Amino acid sequence: MEWRRSYGRAPKMIYLEANFVQFKEELLPKEGNKALLTFPFLHIYWTDCCDTEVYKASVKEDMQRWQGVLRLHGSVDWLIVVVESDNKKKNKTNILPRTSIVDKIRNDFCNKQSDRCVALSDPLKESSRSQESWSSFLTKLRTLLLMSFTRNLGRFEDEMRTLREKRTEPGWSFCDYFMVQEELAFVFEMLQQFEDALVQYDELDALFTQYVLNFGAGDGANWLGSFCQPVRSWNGLLLRRPIDMEKRDLIQRGEASLLDLRSYLFSRQCTLLIFLQRPWEVTARALELLHNCVQELRLLEVSVVSGALDCWVFLSCLEVLHRIEGCCDRSQLEANFSHTVGLWTYATEKLKSLGDLCGLVSENGPNSEDLNKTVDLLAGLGAERPETANSLQSPYKKLKEALSSVEAFEKHYLELSHAAMEMYRAIGRLRSARLVGKSLAEFYMRKGDPQSAENFLLDSLKSYVSESWSLPLTHTRKQIAECQKQLQKMDEYPSHISDHIYLQTSALLASDANLSDEERKHFCQEILTFASQTAESKGQQKDPCVALSMSSFTQLHELRFRPASALVHVGAVLQLELHLCSLMPVPVRVEQLAASVHFAGEQPGTTAQKRAAQNPDGTVTFPAASPVSASPALELCEIQEHSPSDNALNTAGVVCKNMHLLMRRHDSTTSLDTPITAPSALAMDDGAQMLKAHDVTLLPGNNSIVFTAPSQKPGTYTLRQLCATVGRVQFVLPHIYPVVQYEVYSQEPQLTIQPLTENLLAGLPQQVKFTILTGHYTVKKGDALQLSNTDSMPVLHSSKCTARILSSTGELVGESALSIQSSEKVTSISLPLTPPYHTLEFLLDVLCHIPSSPARVESEHLTNGQISHRARSRARFNSGMAIIDQKVVFSQQCVFSVWELRWSGVPPVSLQCVFLASFAPADAPDTALKPYSYEFAVERVSTLYSVRAEIRPAAGEQHCRTGTLCRLEVSLTRLTEPNDTDRSDEEFSETEGLRTSRLMYEVIDNHSNWAVCGKSSGVVSMPVAAMATHKVQMEIMPLFAGQLPFPNIRVFKYLPHHASVVIQPDTDSCLENDSLSVLDKALEDQADTASLRSRGSVQSLGEQQPRGVPMPKRQAFGPGQVFNGTQGRQVLVLPGTDHHVLEVNVT
Amino acid sequence: MTTRDVPLGTVQIGICSGHVNYPLYIRSVPTQGELKFHYTVHTSLDVVEEKISGVGKALGDQRELYLGLLYPTEDYKVYGYVTNSKVKFVIVVDSSNTSLRDNEIRSMFRKLHNSFTDVMCNPFYNPGDPIQSKAFDSIVSAMMVQAC
Incomplete structure (x- = not known):
């Protein structure tokens, strides 16, 4: 049936169940009735009267009376059903066929609501007419019923709200209101609207909670007083009944205690939630409820027998769990451990505290006082409820049994603890599991079973170590120490193992800064006492020494070499100064502090990469890793790889040096830190060499110890282990990291002879x-x-x-x-x-x-x-x-x-020389000496001409400008008068009685900086006299601005063909230029090839020219014969006045 | 709401580093129950991790850092918060402290996160080291005083 509701609430399909009750006037609701379930929603008048006479005589009157009563009670929901029967009709056909009884009734009663009267014809017959009438009747019935229901429900809700608004008035009773709202919840439940029903209970819950909180804040309500009565019964939740009528009655009477109310409320919520198939919400809410109740009772200062709440919580937890187990299958339960495990743990905790309270955990069992308490607690449980009385297992039975004896308690407690731990493990909450394990360990300790306790403690210690939670770590370790001390007494293990384990723990505790000084001293004393015991006092012992990890005893800070290079020759004194920090709270006298040294003989070539960790000042700093640190810090170092051929950088990168430590699986990291390390693992290597310091007293804090290192043999010495001996106890550091090395070398005598200057001069x-x-x-x-x-x-x-x-x-x-x-x-x-x-x-x-x-x-x-x-x-x-x-x-x-070489006469122009040497390889001196010869020529070079040039700006200008002509003046000067030896290769001509030689000059600009205007080359005749100068002028134009280099000025010998007419060579002629350039090129090549060049070869080259061609030739001067003063000179050229193009050439 | 003499509320703040879960900062007021708090915070990491992995699976890129109430105990409520770099914040408050609702806790976490970010921005702070910043300390203290 679809149900539309006011306030825009979504229509819902509901199932409405109605009871038919015979009309009695007493049943009509009186003013102020709050019962909704028994409310008469629709009044139906049934009549089978088909006789008008009868109707007029009695039925109408009866109906009127009925309606009057209804009106009196304000009920407008009624229906008149007329049952028509054909049988009857047939009998009395004479009666007005047109106006039936139905019409009459409609006329009389339903002046406006014609639908209030329904005719039902032949209800007992299987005719289509009767079926039709049935269905129309039922539809009508439903509609009217629902109408009435909606109207009444709305009115009820309004009344309820009004009542709630009055809650601040004195005399308002929560219990009364509770009943009203619960009625609404019942109705919703009846309609199968469990969600709405739950909302009602949740509202009640919240309202009550708010009152309690307000009360806590000082704003008390009178009615709350009744809930503050001392708790007398703590029999836990009862979730097996849909409605716990006992408790409901208590609430109705206003006699319920807080626990009663809460229990009742929760049982209803639980029922509804299970209807809604939300069992996991039940567990969550249950946990919240239990916590909340405990808090509320505390807040309201309700007096509770100690332990009573524990009982209540314990029973309730188990009851909820049973209820949930009852409605879920196993796989569902396993998948939802995360929801139930909280309750399991809570129950475990409570059982434990009950056990403590009733003296069930102590070794001696409960005393009479404890027993009295137990009896009191059991009394508060009351009798077992009938639902569970016959089942073998029930929370009630469990609690009773657990409290009955030490053994039973242990059984139940262990069962619960293990269940909780299993569940935590199953859902991956390992830390929680370990915490449960820890409390289990505490239990075992009190039971005097340290062996069982130790495993749990060590397990949880592992997780605190790996995550470095120092405070829990210290606490757990302290418990372990106590546990191990007991084990030591019990002689479960061979005594040296238990001693070792206990001492290791003590050492860790003695160095633990989280503990008080007294505690640390106590543990330190434990070690010292043990250390000073002689082997005899403990009976016959084969292995009197106990090796412990040094990390708990001292911390290495720094090691300093003296000398800083850590490199000494054989027999020299090398001192090592070790800075370490003693973690013990008291000064400890160490009989011997020894470092074992590994010696490796000298290996040539390995010294390059050594001692990476050593600083240049000879110190090695140990990383300040505390023993509890979970993972070591990254140690990065830079690497560069150079190519072997040209030392260029090939690769550069960063390398993690301690990757092997960092990349290790996390589980295994603890193996270093756990105190239970097999004694053999810490055994000291019997190194051949030892650094020793005797009778050192280590004060708390920083200490410095000086060792003298052995240096008898050349080689590399590596410090491997460190061991401090205190009586029978040895503190061993199995590996010294970073690597500490020093080297001892031996050297053959050497002589080195070196001039003070780079070269010796003769x-x-x-x-x-x-x-x-x-x-x-x-x-x-x-x-x-x-x-x-x-x-x-x-x-x-x-x-x-x-x-x-x-x-x-x-x-x-x-x-x-x-x-x-x-x-x-x-x-x-x-x-x-x-x-x-x-x-x-x-x-x-x-x-x-x-x-x-x-x-x-x-x-x-x-x-x-x-x-x-x-x-x-x-x-x-x-x-x-x-x-x-x-x-x-x-x-x-x-x-x-x-x-x-000295010359007695005139030196020759060229001197041919041969260098002869005989040699033999050094490794084979006996073999015949091999000759080596090298030919070379020593040439005499003298400068014959010097070339100078000047560039002058155009007249009237200060500087040259681009685009304007400048004057280039080249002056050629003969420096020396040619002597006889030179004559052979210079052509002289006699003109007008003056001996001259002819020179050809050429001005070329290779860089296109200049434009040479007019002739760029020419032939001049030089008088054969010293300092004869010839000047040539030409015009050039700079093409760029800036500091321009001078154009090249080249000078050649000019060799006119004797047979031919002297022709002024036209340098612009392509033909000649080409032939000249070929020659030039050949000459230049020659010049490049050797610095020592015989002149003869030049000559012969010149003679290779075909003789037949009557052409003047030019010939280059030998190197150095012409000094060119313009080489490298520059002249400043300003940009032209025309600024359209601005180019700057920087050379 | 007038206040009665409520027993001084307990607030504890714990911050744990990303993947290794070692404590970066733990502070509790008052200090007498410190050990128990350490255990509580440590254990709560279980639930935090469970929630983180749960969130990752179910709601992909949800940006909600606040994890809500991790689990209630009889005496304390434990709330969790996790940064994007998986640094876990845990606040433990007394169950009797009713003035701290979800919203207050949420804003406490946000404030804590901001301050934590400031600490991280300090170039002299070495990530992973216990937090010793005075500024952070004072902000936490102020928050705790407010909360109690």
């Missing part, structure tokens, strides 16, 4: 520095350095020669005078006493000779050319004797030989 006395590194050798008295003399570089005798003795670190140790004895072959220098690994430095004067041999022009052979030798090589130095082998030449090495 002929001058110069100083050469002799450096002797003694290495491992001790220079004893009488040791001398012997140098075999060579003619070319004698050691000059100087009287005052002192040697400086330096230590390996470069400090000046002393000075001493040297005595030098020279014989013809050998110079012997007696060395002062020098300890090993020191440096001797002294300077000697040497003179490089160029051996004076007469110039043999005939043979033109020079022999013995070695002079200067830079002794980069290491000379062998054996027992104080040095032999310098000067003739060893290394690949890529330059050896310079200096000759001087």
Whole structure:
């Protein structure tokens, strides 16, 4: 049936159930009746009268009376049903056929509402007419019933609201109002509108909650007093009945306690929610309700027997869970553990506190006082409800049983705890599971079962460690310590293991800053006491030493090498200063602090990448990771990779050095930190070498300890482990990270000879520095350095020669005078006493000779050319004797030989030379010497001409301007008078009694900066006299502005063909230019190829020109013969006055 | 609403870092029950993680950072909030503290988040380190005083 409602509420399909009741006047509602369920909604008058007479005589009167009564009660919902029967009609056909009884009744009663009268014909017959009338009757009945229902419901709701508005008035009773609104809820429930019904209860719930809160805030209502009565019964929720009439009666009578009201309300809500198939809301609401009730009772200061609420909560939790289990199947339950687990945990907690209260957890069992309490609590439970009395398991039975004995309590408590933990695990709430586990551990501890407790504690410790929650960590660890102490007493494990475990925990606790000083001292004392116990006092023990992790004992801060380079020679003193922070609360005397050292023999070539972690100042800083830190910090370092060939950068990047630590699976990280590490894992390696410090007292806080490092053998020493021994206890750091290394080296003696300047110059006395590194050798008295003399570089005798003795670190140790004895072959220098690994430095004067041999022009052979030798090589130095082998030449090495050539007469223009040398490879000196010859020419070069040029602006201008003509004046000057040797290759001509040679000049601008106007080349005749000058002028125009380089001016020899007529060569002629340029090119190529060039070749090249062509030729001068003064000169050119085009050329 | 002598409410604020869940900042007023609070906050991370993964699955890109009431206990209410970088904020208040409704808690979280962002913006702050900022401290203190 569709139901349309006022206030715009959505129409709904409802199911309305009606009871037919015989009309009695008493049943009509009186003023103020709140019952809605028993409300008469529709009054029906049934009549089968079909006789007008009878109708007029009695029925009409009866109807009128009926209507009067109805009107009196304000009811307008009525219906008159006339049952017509054919049988009767047939009998009395004479009666007015037209106006039937129905019409009459309609006339009489339904003046406007004709639908208030229905005829029902032949209800017992199976005719279509009767069916039709039935259905129309039923429709009408439904419509009217619903109309009446809606009207009455609306009125009811209005009344209810009015009543609610009166709630601030004195004398208002919540219970009364409760009943009214619940009536509405019942109606909705009856209509199967569970949602609406639930809303009614929720409103009641909220209203009540608000009152309680207001009361808490000081705004008390009188009626609330009745709810504040002491709680006498705590038998939990009852969810098995649809309506708990007992409680309802209590509320109706205003005698309900807060728990009663809440229980009743919740049971109704629960019923409706289950109707709505929302069981998980039940659990959530249940938890909220239980918490809320506890809070409210506290707030209202209701007196409750201690433990009573726990009972109530426990029972209620289980009751809700049972109820839910009753309406869900197993898979559904498993999928929704997250909804139920809260109740399980809550029940567990409550049972635990009940157990505590009733003395069921202690080892001795309950005493009489506890038993009294138990009896009181059980009394408050009352009798078991009839619903569950026959079932084997019920919350009631469970609680009763649990409280009855220690064993039963334990059984139930463990059952609940494990159930809760399982559920938490199943839904992945591991932390919650561990918390339950922890309280379970506490239970076990009180039961005196530390072994079971330990596992739970360790489990939860793991999660606190991995997430570094320090406070819970400390607390749990403290519990573990207590637990382990008990285990120690119980001798469950072999004693050294339990000792070890306990001491490790104690060490961690002693260093825990979260604990008070007293507690830390206590744990520290535990360790110290153990440490000072002798092995005998504990009976026979094979392994008296207990190794503990050092991270809980001290923290390494820094390690400092002295010297800072961490590189010493054999036998030298190397000190390591270790800065560490003791985490113990009291000073601890450490008998021995030892670091085991790993020694690796010298491996050449591995030193380059060592000691990345060491700072240049010789310190290694240990990362300040606290032992609880979950993950180490990233350690990044930059890398660069250079290509091996040209040292160019190939790749650069950032590398994470401790990736192996960071990328580790998280589960396994704890293995380092957990105190339960097998003792063997921390065992100290028996390294061959140890750094030791004895009897150190570590004060709380920073300490510094100095070790002396062993340095007997050359090689690399790596610090591996650190171990502090306190009595029987050893604190071991299994790995020292970052890597700490130092190196010890051993060195052969070395002699280095180095000139003070870059090169030695011949002929001058110069100083050469002799450096002797003694290495491992001790220079004893009488040791001398012997140098075999060579003619070319004698050691000059100087009287005052002192040697400086330096230590390996470069400090000046002393000075001493040297005595030098020279014989013809050998110079012997007696060395002062020098300890090993020191440096001797002294300077000697040497003179490089160029051996004076007469110039043999005939043979033109020079022999013995070695002079200067830079002794980069290491000379062998054996027992104080040095032999310098000067003739060893290394690949890529330059050896310079200096000759001087003197001329007695006029030097030749060119001198052909040959360099001859014999050589043999150093590794095979026995083989025959191979000759090496190199031919070269020494040319005499003298400058013949100089070319100068000037560029002058046009007259009247200060500067050259683009686009305007400038004057270029070239002056050619002969510098020397040609002597006879030159004549051969210069053409001279005699004109007018003056000897001249002809020169050709050419002005070319390769960069298009200039435009040469007019002739760019020409031939001039130079008088054959020194300083003869010829000037040529031409006009050029700059094309750009800026500092322009001068145009190129080139000068050639001009060789006119003797046979031909002298033709002024037209330089603009393409033909000639082409032929010239070919020659030019060939010449230039030649010039590039060799710096030493024989003149002859030039000549021969010139002669290759075909003779037959009668052409003047030009020939380039040799290098250096012409000095060009214009090279590199620039002239400033301003932009032209015409500014349309502005171009600036910067050269 | 006039106030009666309500027992001093307890507020605790915990902030836990993203994936590793170690505490960045924990503060509780009063301090006597600190240990219990630590346990509570730590345990509440279970529910936070459950909710985060739940939100991710169900509502894709929902921007709601406030997770609401994580779970009630008899004495406390635990509220959660998670930033986009999965930094978890947890506020624990006394159940008896009725003046703090959902909206107040929400605005507390927002304020906390803003302040937290300021801390993160400090170039000298090393992400992942415990928060020691005085400014942050004072804001939290003010919030707690207000809440109690």
